[in-house]
Structure formats: structure tokens, C-alpha cells
Amino acid sequence: MGFASDTIELNAIIFKSLNTMVFRSKDFNKKHTFALIKKQKIDLNMPTTIEKIKCLIIGSGPAGYTAAIYAARANMNPVLYQGMQPGGQLTTTNEVENFPGYVDGVSGPEMMIQLQAQAQRFGADIRDGWATKVNFGEEVHKVWINDSIELHCETVIISTGASAKYLGLPSEQHYLKMGGGVSACAVCDGFFYKNQEVVIVGAGDSACEEAHYLSKMCSKVTMLVRSEKFRASKIMEARVRKTENISILMHHDTVEVLGDGQVVTGVKVKNKTTGAVFDIPATGFFAAIGHKPNTEIFADYLTLDETGYIVNIPGTSKTNVAGVFVAGDAADHVYRQAITAAGTGCMAALDAERFLASKNNLKDNLNNKSLNFNTIEFFL
Numbered sequence: 119m120g121f122a123s124d125t126i127e128l129n130a131i132i133f134k135s136l137n138t139m140v141f142r143s144k145d146f147n148k149k150h151t152f153a154l155i156k157k158q159k160i161d162l163n164m165p166t167t168i169e170k171i172k173c174l175i176i177g178s179g180p181a182g183y184t185a186a187i188y189a190a191r192a193n194m195n196p197v198l199y200q201g202m203q204p205g206g207q208l209t210t211t212n213e214v215e216n217f218p219g220y221v222d223g224v225s226g227p228e229m230m231i232q233l234q235a236q237a238q239r240f241g242a243d244i245r246d247g248w249a250t251k252v253n254f255g256e257e258v259h260k261v262w263i264n265d266s267i268e269l270h271c272e273t274v275i276i277s278t279g280a281s282a283k284y285l286g287l288p289s290e291q292h293y294l295k296m297g298g299g300v301s302a303c304a305v306c307d308g309f310f311y312k313n314q315e316v317v318i319v320g321a322g323d324s325a326c327e328e329a330h331y332l333s334k335m336c337s338k339v340t341m342l343v344r345s346e347k348f349r350a351s352k353i354m355e356a357r358v359r360k361t362e363n364i365s366i367l368m369h370h371d372t373v374e375v376l377g378d379g380q381v382v383t384g385v386k387v388k389n390k391t392t393g394a395v396f397d398i399p400a401t402g403f404f405a406a407i408g409h410k411p412n413t414e415i416f417a418d419y420l421t422l423d424e425t426g427y428i429v430n431i432p433g434t435s436k437t438n439v440a441g442v443f444v445a446g447d448a449a450d451h452v453y454r455q456a457i458t459a460a461g462t463g464c465m466a467a468l469d470a471e472r473f474l475a476s477k478n479n480l481k482d483n484l485n486n487k488s489l490n491f492n493t494i495e496f497f498l
Contacts, residue, residue, distance in 0.1 A: 167268065171197050173470055174261060174271040176249045177412070179206025180456045181446025182277035183233035184463030185470075189275075190240035192471045197243045199263055201412075204246070205230030206279050207447075208456055211297075211306060217456050229456075249278075254419035254439045272477070273441050273470040276428065277463060278412040280447040280454070284405045285319065289375040293403070299382025300375060302405045304328035305455070311402045313337050317385045319372055320406030321345060326354040328406045329364055339364045340398050342387060344371055375403050411448050420444075427451050435466035443469050 173189045175182050175198040182198055189196035203209065211226035220229070238244055247267070252274075253260040259271045282302030284290055294300040301307040304318070305328070312335045318328060319342040326348070332339045341358060346369050348355045358364050369390045376384040382403055388395045411426045421429040421438045428437060428444045435443040445466040446459035 169267070169269050171195075171269050171271045172474065173197070173273045173275065173467075174259075174269055175199070175275045175277060176261065177201045177206070177277035177279055177446070177448070178204050178230070178234070178244075179208060179277060179279055179446060179459060180230075180233065181279070181448075181459040181463040181466075182206070182275070183230070183237050184460040185275045185277060185445055185467045186237035186242035186244070187233075187240060188464050188467030189470065190237060190242040192467065194273075194467075194471060194474065195241070195243070196237075196467075197245065197269075198237070199245050199247045199249060201248045201278060205234075207282065211301075211303075213310065214306070214456065215309060216306070249415060252415055252419065254416075254442055259439075259441055271441075273443065273473055275435075275443045275445060275463075275466045275470060276413075276416065276437075276448055277445045277459075277466070278448045279459075280409040280411040280427070280451070282405065283408045283410060285372055285407070287372065287375060289377070290372075290403065290405070293375055293377055293382050296380060298377065298380050299401055300403050300405070302409075303454070304331045304404055304406070307402075307404075308332050308335055311336050314401045315340070315399055316402035316404060317342060317372075317398055317400045318404040318406055319344070320404075320408075321347075322349045322406070322408070323351055323354045324408070325406035326350045326358045328404060329358050330361060332404070333358075333361045333364050336402075337363065340385075340400065341366045342370045342372060342385075343368045344390075345369065372403075409447070409451065409454070411451070413448055423451075425451065435462055435469045441470075441473055 173194040173196040175185050175196055178198065178200040186196045186198045205227060208214065208226035208230055213223050214220065214226055214229055215223035217229065234244055247263045249261050249263060250265045251262040259274050261269045261271060261274065263269065284302065290300055308331060314336055315338040316332055316336050317340045318325065318332065321343045329339050329341045341364055343366060359366065371388045371390055372385060373388050373395060374386040375382055376386055376397060382401055384400050385398045385403055386395065387398060413422060413426050413428055416428065419439055423429055428449045430437060430444050430449050435445055437444055443466040445462040447454050450458060
């Protein structure tokens with residue numbers, strides 16, 4: 119029937135019973151017994167280098183660290199691998215002023231350090247490394263770290279996030295790292311540009327929405343559309359066109375983000391039609407050309423939408439694979455805020471805890487049965 123094969127531990131219990139009741143009896147049938155072992159997929163030579171984990175969290179940031187806090191407090195012994203960018207996207211944010219509890223604001227890196235310390239306080243095992251391969255197609259969820267460490271997990275919480283897309287200009291990357299005027303989130307950073315002039319590049323609904331958001335606090339917003347038409351819906355395009363302090367430059371490329379080495383002072387652009395190059399004064403440069411969810415390694419097992427975000431069961435953190443949960447921007451392409459990521463991290467840990475409790479109840483019921491050959495055959 120299949121439900122007795124949920125964990126390696128349960129396989130071991132059945133095998134131990136087989137050893138006691140069959141191998142020592144006069145009715146021992148070696149061929150039949152090892153057929154049962156094979157059917158149960160019991161690996162008698164399982165390498166000792168494989169680590170068994172009750173709750174694995176892949177990725178950090180507000181989602182991963184919050185999941186670790188809740189999982190640790192629930193005695194789930196969570197192990198969290200921080201990924202290639204420990205702390206996630208917030209480590210590139212200079213100031214966070216919209217997360218509850220920080221009256222005077224906090225820097226993104228400082229906030230992540232505090233969340234990590236809080237998780238470790240309750241016993242979460244925080245490790246360096248990133249997941250390079252998974253196998254969710256078997257009874258035990260397998261995850262490989264750095265292509266070398268194999269983990270067998272009862273539950274997995276995915277909080278790998280999404281990476282903002284940038285133009286890739288050296289000057290853009292310089293001021294992004296400096297925290298001096300380059301951003302990919304108007305809602306996060308727009309407040310710092312009150313009554314200032316900014317430039318935003320993008321042509322989709324999100325770009326229009328962010329340009330409109332910036333227009334409410336900035337004196338002028340210059341919107342650079344790299345093609346000859348918007349990709350946004352007609353209603354969103356009409357909204358930005360009707361906003362007085364939004365100037366739209368169609369068919370323009372960003373050549374360079376200008377600055378004094380510390381902060382942005384302008385943007386050099388090129389008219390792709392005429393070839394004319396000119397500077398636009400600005401103290402902020404916003405990239406609104408999309409995000410890329412960090413979910414490639416899960417594509418063979420989890421349901422993803424057309425842009426690569428993990429599809430969760432509405433109202434939960436559950437994926438299409440039992441025991442695998444998702445939190446944060448790996449599934450959220452709408453809000454993408456630290457507070458919403460933290461909330462889904464909480465949900466994922468609670469869902470994982472309930473999953474384990476249900477699984478353990480099933481195991482307890484099975485262990486209470488008299489394990490003879492007929493019973494084992496029934497469970498198989």
C-alpha cells in the first residue's frame with residue numbers, strides 16, 4: 119500500500135523485526151526475505167557520510183531566518199544553508215525603514231545579522247554553502263550541498279528568493295554596492311529620494327507601478343523605455359503618461375550611471391533613433407526590468423509558473439511535493455517585501471511542523487502493531 123515506507127527509520131524498524139522474527143527462525147527463507155528488503159528499498163550499505171536532517175532550510179534572508187526561528191523553537195533541529203548571498207537581497211539595501219520594530223530604521227546587513235543571531239539563539243544550525251542538486255522523487259528528500267555533501271531530509275523549506283535583474287553596467291554595479299543611489303525596489307527605497315529627481319528604467323507593469331509610486335514623493339521621474347513601445351498593460355501605460363511629473367523617453371538606452379564615486383549624480387543616456395547622447399541629472403537610479411527566481415534546481419520536481427516562481431497551494435506554503443515547502447520571494451512575485459517574506463517563513467515552519475507531527479503519528483501507529491510476516495506484507 120506504500121504508506122509504511124515514509125522514512126529510512128521506519129524501514130530500519132521493519133528490517134530489525136525481520137531479523138528477529140525470520141532470520142532466527144527455522145522457517146527462514148533467505149530469497150523471500152531479501153525480496154522484501156529490495157521491495158522496501160532498504161539500503162543496507164548506506165554511506166555514513168549521508169546526513170539525516172529533520173528540517174532543512176535552503177536559503178537565508180527574512181524568509182529563511184524566520185523559518186529557522188520557528189522551527190528551532192518547535193524542536194525541529196533545523197539546518198539552514200545560507201546560499202550564495204547570505205542574508206539575501208536585503209544585504210544590498212542600505213537602509214530599511216519599513217520593517218516593524220525598527221523605530222529609527224536599520225541597515226539591511228545589520229538586520230540580517232540580527233535575524234541570524236536570533237535563530238542561532240534557539241539552536242538553529244546555520245551553515246555556509248548552497249544547494250546544487252535535489253531529488254524529491256523518492257521517499258526521502260535528497261539535497262546535495264556544493265555538489266559534495268548529501269543530505270536526507272524529512273522536510274525541506276525553500277527560501278532561495280529571487281534576484282533582481284540589473285543592466286549590468288560597471289557604474290551601475292559600483293553604486294549598487296556602495297549603497298549610493300542604485301536600487302531595484304521603489305517601495306523599499308523611494309522614501310530616501312523625497313523631492314529629488316530620479317531615473318527609472320523599465321517598460322512593464324511593475325516598472326509603471328514603481329514609476330507612479332516614485333512620482334508621489336519625487337519632484338521628477340524620468341522613465342527610460344528601451345524599446346519603441348511599452349510592455350505594460352494599456353491601463354498602466356495610460357497612468358504614467360497622465361502623471362505630470364513623469365517624463366517618458368521611448369527607445370532610449372542607459373549608457374552610464376554618473377556619480378562622484380560615492381553617490382549618484384546623474385544618468386548618461388542614448389537616443390537609439392538619433393544616436394544623441396546626453397546626461398539626465400538624478401540622485402537615484404531604479405532598475406525595474408524584472409526579477410529572476412532562484413529555483414532552477416527544483417524545476418524537475420516542483421510546479422513552477424511561466425516565469426519560474428514556485429507554485430504553492432493557496433493559503434499555505436505547501437508545494438506539489440509532500441514535505442517540501444516554500445517561503446519568500448521564490449514564490450512571491452507580487453509583494454516582494456521583507457515583512458511578507460518573514461510571514462511566509464513562519465507559515466513554512468508551521469506547515470513543516472504539522473507535517474512531521476502527522477508523519478510521526480502514523481509511525482507510532484505502525485510501531486504499535488505486531489510485526490509478523492503477514493503484517494509486513496500488508497504494510498508493503
